[in-house]
Amino acid sequence: MSRTTQLEHLDLNLLVLFRHLLVERSVSKVAEVLGLSQPAVSNALSRLRKALGDELFIRTPAGMVPTPFADQLAGSVTEALGMIHAALNQRSAFDPRASDRSFVLSMTDIGEIYFLPGLMEALREQAPGVTLSTFRQNTADLRATMEAGQVDLAIGLLPDLKAGFFQRRLFKQRYVCMVRKGHRLDRRRISLADFSAAEHLMVISSGTGHGQVDEILRRRGIERRVALTVPHFVAVGHILQATDLVATVPERLADRMKQPFGLVAVPHPADLPEVGINMFWHAKYHRDPANQWLRGLVFERFGG
Structure with missing residues (x-):
């Protein structure tokens, strides 16, 4: 017979602790966030484990990793706590024309x-x-x-x-190749051989998923002659405008840069997936x- 947990037997604060553990993956960090001692957090987690009949979080070198049951609970518990928070802090409807938010x-x-x-x-x-x-x-x-x-x-x-x-x-959106107008690759389509032979501007944008492009190209064995590497996209237009470099960029960014910098975008020969x-x-x-x-x-x- 499946086990049923009665809400009247569950302290709401334990669910708040559960949500923080999902984010922090550390008893000590949760203790710091909640202003509690580490033993108090460990004791609360023990009570929640007993109430729900599951380990919930397993200690690993990478931190407290949620069990499959905890992952299953995560969305519902977070949404429920958000609804309770909103109900307890109900405000009047937002008027954008009158707001100085x-x-x-x-x-x-x-x-x-x-x-x-x-x-x-x-x-x-x-x-x-x-x-x-x-x-x-x-x-x-x-x-x-x-x-x-x-x-x-x-x-x-x-x-x-x-x-x-x-x-x-x-x-x-897809990724495209971007070059200055008049570049030897300024044409309707380019081959993988032409792409590999060109000198490239590579952007390493940390904290985003755009690095997957470089990983896909490596996995497919597509080589690039990278002449310049930068940590962001903001300078790409200025650099391409004044050089013969080629950059792989998201197509909507390319649309914004074409006119101001005199650039063109052509379909990527590697047929990269949409993101x-x-x-x-x-x-x-x-x-x-x-x-x-x-x-x-x-x-x-x-x-x-």
């Missing part, structure tokens, strides 16, 4: 180039008093800042942002009226 978005330099001009135009039309700022963090720190409400939305290719978060697909760009928000703020409005605005402008 400042929203914080986490995105890469690609996101800033692609999304911010359109978002600022939308704010001018719909919410003239609202302001934006952007924020860049590694995924581990981003989880904590979004749960704390310090970052309202994260936008991009963030495959590690899972437990405790909602997400919505904005669009899918999905998503919008992420913490379950704690799923029903927050201001967050809902911001998500709707972003999807209205960039979804599809």
Whole structure:
């Protein structure tokens, strides 16, 4: 017979602890976040294990790893706690035209180039008093800042942002080759041989999934003569404009850079897979009226 856990026998604080362990994967870090001693956190985890009849988290060299049952619970528990938080902190409906709210978005330099001009135009039309700022963090720190409400939305290719978060697909895009106009590869199609023979600008964008492109090319045995490596995309237009280098970039970034820098984009000869760009928000703020409005605005402008 399956075991049934009665809610009246379960302390809600134990579920809060469970959610923090999903994010932190460390008893000591959870103790620090909650202002408790490590023995107190260990004791609470023991009580939760007993109540649910599962180990929930297994200690490994990589930290406290959730069991399959804990992974199964993660989404529902996080959403339920978010609903309770929203109900206890109910606010009036968000009025964008009257608001002077400042929203914080986490995105890469690609996101800033692609999304911010359109978002600022939308704010001018719909919410003239609202302001934006952007924020860049590694995924581990981003989880904590979004749960704390310090970052309202994260936008991009963030495959590690899972437990405790909602997400919505904005669009899918391919990678293209980008060169200056008049470059010898400025033509409708290029071969893999021409691609490999060219000198390349490679972007290593840490904290995002864009590094998968380099890994795919390596796995397929496609070599590049990398002449320059940079840690971000923001300088790509300036560099390509003045050199004979070739860069592999997301197609929507290419669309933004073509006209200002006199560049062209051609289909990638490696036939790289499409990637999905998503919008992420913490379950704690799923029903927050201001967050809902911001998500709707972003999807209205960039979804599809």
